[in-house]
Amino acid sequence: DGGITQSPKYLFRKEGQNVTLSCEQNLNHDAMYWYRQDPGQGLRLIYYSQIVNDFQKGDIAEGYSVSREKKESFPLTVTSAQKNPTAFYLCASRWTRQGDAFFGQGTRLTVV
Amino acid sequence: GQQVMQIPQYQHVQEGEDFTTYCNSSTTLSNIQWYKQRPGGHPVFLIQLVKSGEVKKQKRLTFQFGEAKKNSSLHITATQTTDVGTYFCAGLFNAGGTSYGKLTFGQGTILTVHP
Numbered sequence: 310d311g312g313i314t315q316s317p318k319y320l321f322r323k324e325g326q327n328v329t330l331s332c333e334q335n336l337n338h339d340a341m342y343w344y345r346q347d348p349g350q351g352l353r354l355i356y357y358s359q360i361v362n363d364f365q366k367g368d369i370a371e372g373y374s375v376s377r378e379k380k381e382s383f384p385l386t387v388t389s390a391q392k393n394p395t396a397f398y399l400c401a402s403r404w405t406r407q408g409d410a411f412f413g414q415g416t417r418l419t420v421v
Numbered sequence: 422g423q424q425v426m427q428i429p430q431y432q433h434v435q436e437g438e439d440f441t442t443y444c445n446s447s448t449t450l451s452n453i454q455w456y457k458q459r460p461g462g463h464p465v466f467l468i469q470l471v472k473s474g475e476v477k478k479q480k481r482l483t484f485q486f487g488e489a490k491k492n493s494s495l496h497i498t499a500t501q502t503t504d505v506g507t508y509f510c511a512g513l514f515n516a517g518g519t520s521y522g523k524l525t526f527g528q529g530t531i532l533t534v535h536p
Binding site for chain 1: 422424427430451452454456463464465466469471509511513516517518520521522523524525526527528529
């Protein structure tokens with residue numbers, strides 16, 4: 310079955326550590342997105358990529374980094390520079406320029 | 422900036438009452454999309470509006486896109502307990518040509534339905 314896989318589902322990190330969230334899709338979609346969700350704030354765009362080896366900053370990119378070395382994969386690194394990293398992170402992909410987004414199940418990151 | 426504002430943040434209704442959520446963008450959108458997120462889940466696509474003034478219906482749900490392609494609404498008639506969740510609009514900016522565009526979500530409206 311085609312879809313988007315995010316792993317792990319739950320992640321705990323010590324303050325000051327970098328952590329990488331995985332996002333893999335087998336839908337052959339070109340565009341991929343990372344969103345952060347906090348209670349009462351909806352989904353905020355962190356980074357997005359429209360093609361391999363290219364990506365753009367979203368609205369809250371500070372403290373995060375991404376790579377797009379393969380079409381199927383768009384990992385997100387939460388660096389120690391991110392001041393408030395505890396949140397629910399959602400990865401999405403789109404296959405047409407006017408089309409809708411498919412979401413993964415999300416990763417809930419907690420900084421301890 | 423390219424932002425989408427959505428109101429209200431919360432809506433509590435009795436089962437059978439109607440519900441409406443509104444979205445507004447300061448700039449023209451390529452299209453607007455609506456998603457539903459159940460508690461503990463991820464957003465799931467409901468519908469997309471592309472044309473100015475477009476109206477679409479899905480059973481008890483009616484979606485509208487403004488004439489200027491800057492605002493949109495979702496109306497649910499006679500809510501049911503299965504309608505609970507968070508409803509998001511998402512505005513697509515600058516899509517076209519070679520660009521997939523920036524998909525920006527509103528803050529969402531959390532709907533609770535009391536039986």
